[in-house]
Amino acid sequence: xxxxxxxxxxxxxxxxxxxxxxxxxxxxxxxxxxxxxxxxxxxxxxxxxxxxxxxxxxxxxxxxxxxxxxxxxxxxxxxxxxxxxxxxxxxxxxxxxxxxxxxxxxxxxxxxxxxxxxxxxxxxxxxxxxxxxxxxxx
Numbered sequence: 001x002x003x004x005x006x007x008x009x010x011x012x013x014x015x016x017x018x019x020x021x022x023x024x025x026x027x028x029x030x031x032x033x034x035x036x037x038x039x040x041x042x043x044x045x046x047x048x049x050x051x052x053x054x055x056x057x058x059x060x061x062x063x064x065x066x067x068x069x070x071x072x073x074x075x076x077x078x079x080x081x082x083x084x085x086x087x088x089x090x091x092x093x094x095x096x097x098x099x100x101x102x103x104x105x106x107x108x109x110x111x112x113x114x115x116x117x118x119x120x121x122x123x124x125x126x127x128x129x130x131x132x133x134x135x136x137x138x
Contacts, residue, residue: 002041002042002043003037003040003042003043003114004042004043004044004045004076004111004112004113004114005033005037005042005043005044005045005113005114005116006044006045006046006047006078006104006107006108006111006113006114006115006116007030007044007046007050007116007117008050008101008104008115008116008117008119008122009049009050009053009054009100009104010117010118010119011026011030011033011116011117011118011134012030012046012050012054013054013057014026014027014029014030014134015027015030015031015034016067018031026118026134029134029135029138030134032134032138033116033134033137033138034071034074036137036138037074038071038074042074043074043075043076044071044074044075044076045075045076045077045078045107045108045111045113046068046075046076046077046078047077047078047079047080047103047104047107048078048079048080049080049100049103049104049107050104051064052100053100054067076111078107078110078111080103080106080107084103084106084107084110085103087102087106088100088102088103088106089102091105091106091125091128095124095125096124097121097124097125098121101119101121101122101125102125104117104122105122105125105128105129105131106128108129109128109129114132114137115129115130115131115132116131116132116133116134116137117131117132117133118133118134119131
């Protein structure tokens, strides 16, 4: 069976911008992970919330489309439903986490994908999905 991964927005930005920090080569990890996924014929789910959050960082829609273009063959698009957005809003308020993070977790779970993140908020959602860090998957 093909492995499916759901990368949160920060991992996508690490990949696109090659964001590395001293002692934390996040861009390198993201590149290695995506290369491994491609090599193993895996798939990566991205969603409307990922696109929205990338846009909030300042990218224009045509720029976002261009960023994803090179890896399009491995991508699967997932549009969040009203029900998922409502559940995310509820989780956000009950667990004091950003609504977007709750929605990422729900989308990953509902698409039977492994959630890849470095964000600590997801530790409050382990009953929904078990997050993985990119460096642990490469």
